[in-house]
Amino acid sequence: MIPVPWCDGRDGMYGWIWRHLPGNAWVRALISLVLVLAVVYVLFQYVFPWAEPLLPFNDVTVDDQ
Amino acid sequence: MTHGTDGTGGGGADRAGRPDEAHGTHDGADAVTATTEDDARTEEAAPARRRRAMGPVATAVAVFGELLITAGLVLGLFVVYSLWWTNVIADREADRQGDRVRDNWAQDDGRDPVGLDTKDGIGFLHVPAMGNGEVLVKKGTSTKILNGGVAGYYTDPVKSALPEDEKGNFSLAAHRDGHGAKFHGIDKLRKGDPIVFETKDEWYVYKVYDILPETSKYNVDVLDAVPKESGRRKAGRYITLTTCTPVFTSRYRYVVWGELERVEKVDAERTPPKELR
Numbered sequence: 001m002i003p004v005p006w007c008d009g010r011d012g013m014y015g016w017i018w019r020h021l022p023g024n025a026w027v028r029a030l031i032s033l034v035l036v037l038a039v040v041y042v043l044f045q046y047v048f049p050w051a052e053p054l055l056p057f058n059d060v061t062v063d064d065q
Numbered sequence: 066m067t068h069g070t071d072g073t074g075g076g077g078a079d080r081a082g083r084p085d086e087a088h089g090t091h092d093g094a095d096a097v098t099a100t101t102e103d104d105a106r107t108e109e110a111a112p113a114r115r116r117r118a119m120g121p122v123a124t125a126v127a128v129f130g131e132l133l134i135t136a137g138l139v140l141g142l143f144v145v146y147s148l149w150w151t152n153v154i155a156d157r158e159a160d161r162q163g164d165r166v167r168d169n170w171a172q173d174d175g176r177d178p179v180g181l182d183t184k185d186g187i188g189f190l191h192v193p194a195m196g197n198g199e200v201l202v203k204k205g206t207s208t209k210i211l212n213g214g215v216a217g218y219y220t221d222p223v224k225s226a227l228p229e230d231e232k233g234n235f236s237l238a239a240h241r242d243g244h245g246a247k248f249h250g251i252d253k254l255r256k257g258d259p260i261v262f263e264t265k266d267e268w269y270v271y272k273v274y275d276i277l278p279e280t281s282k283y284n285v286d287v288l289d290a291v292p293k294e295s296g297r298r299k300a301g302r303y304i305t306l307t308t309c310t311p312v313f314t315s316r317y318r319y320v321v322w323g324e325l326e327r328v329e330k331v332d333a334e335r336t337p338p339k340e341l342r
Contacts, residue, residue, distance in 0.1 A: 012127035040142065048146045053208065056315070 147243045148313075155214030155245035162186055162213065163201045170265045187227070188264040190216055190237065191341050192306075195250035202262070206238045214245025216306075223288035228262050228269040228302070228325075235262070236288040236305040241312055241319075248308035251319050252278075259340035260304055260323045266331050268338045271304045271323035279310055279317045287320045295322040 017035075021028040119127070166186045189199040203210055206217040216239035218225040226233020239247035254260075260271040275295040280287060287307065291300055302325035310319035329338050 012124070012131045014131055015127075043139065043142055044146055044150055048143055051143075052147070 151212070151243040152214075152246055155212060155240075155243075157214075159201050159214030159245055162203075162215070163189065163199070166201065186215065187218075188262055191261040191263060191337070192250075192254065192258075193261075193341060194254045194258045195248070196253070197247065197250060199263070200239065200247045202237065211238065211240055212244045214247065215239070216247055219288055222285045225288070226290065226302075228264065228304075229267070230302070232290070232300040232302060234288060234290045234292060234303040234305055236307065238307045241309040241315075248306060248319075249312070251306060251308050251321060252310075254306075254321050259326075260306070260321075261338060261340055262304070263331075263337075268329040268331060269304075270326045270329065270338055270340060272326045273321055273323045275322045277320040277322075280320060282315070282318050284318065287318075287322075292322055294320075297322075297324075301325070 018028060018032070021031050023031070162185060166188075169185065184204075186201045186203045188202055190202050191199050201215040203213070203215045203217050205220050210217045216237045218227070219236045219238065223236065225236040228235050239245070241249055241251070254273055254276065256273050256276065258273045260273060262269040262271070277287065277294060280294075286292070287294055288305055290303075291297055292303060292305060295303075297303070304323040304325070306321040306323075307318050309315040310317050
């Protein structure tokens with residue numbers, strides 16, 4: 001059942017996700033990659049643009065004070 | 066947890082050759098791959114891999130650790146987003162808008178002079194010392210406008226003059242980092258360097274005469290029609306570039322003042338003034 005040795009005996013959420021993905025190690029790795037890319041896309045497209053004005057890193061203009 | 070049985074009770078069963086079936090989830094799905102996995106297992110069976118079930122504390126620590134790693138990765142991605150991706154987006158947007166402005170100019174040629182189209186942008190700023198080509202200039206300095214990869218002229222808190230005005234201060238702002246980072250190289254400017262503003266019909270050639278490397282962001286006096294901090298007392302035709310400093314922060318403002326040197330008519334080929342050649 002455990003295709004990767006470093007996952008052996010360890011749990012945590014990523015281990016849990018890995019164990020619940022279908023297919024063999026290659027299929028799981030592929031699905032994992034797709035999931036990671038999806039998360040990055042959502043972050044860049046929606047989360048970061050939303051969070052940016054709330055963070056104090058880049059308020060150029062005085063009228064935003 | 067399914068692994069309780071797998072680990073504690075199943076150590077012997079593992080080696081017996083029917084390991085996977087202890088795990089409910091993959092019974093059907095793994096039918097095809099079962100043989101290969103079984104093969105792999107007999108090879109590595111010797112050290113008797115035992116899955117020990119983790120206690121609730123250990124699981125909590127593991128999940129917490131993974132959350133910390135995830136948070137670190139997300140913050141790293143945010144840096145990539147701020148310093149790289151916003152530039153990609155903003156440059157793309159600014160290029161499109163710049164093209165539209167030039168198209169408008171080209172179409173208007175030969176007909177009666179139309180007023181400045183302030184919505185698309187009023188012209189292009191060329192600062193050879195910054196080495197970043199032309200910067201589209203639009204009206205306003207709101208976050209929304211500046212995030213489009215352009216420089217904006219102030220309408221608030223101090224209303225900027227326009228280059229063609231008889232007297233006044235043409236005051237501009239742009240991002241130092243991210244969103245096009247159009248004034249990133251502002252610290253490369255030295256006294257005497259040219260700043261050229263291109264409109265449909267004129268080249269306005271300014272010369273830098275004073276620099277204020279750091280001031281409070283509430284110091285809006287630098288935008289005055291006669292910027293006293295630059296040492297000038299008389300009304301004239303000034304240009305003021307403002308952006309954030311130090312780099313990668315928005316703590317202070319960097320200010321560069323220039324004064325109009327001459328105005329050149331744009332010729333048919335739009336030959337740039339000698340400062341840009």
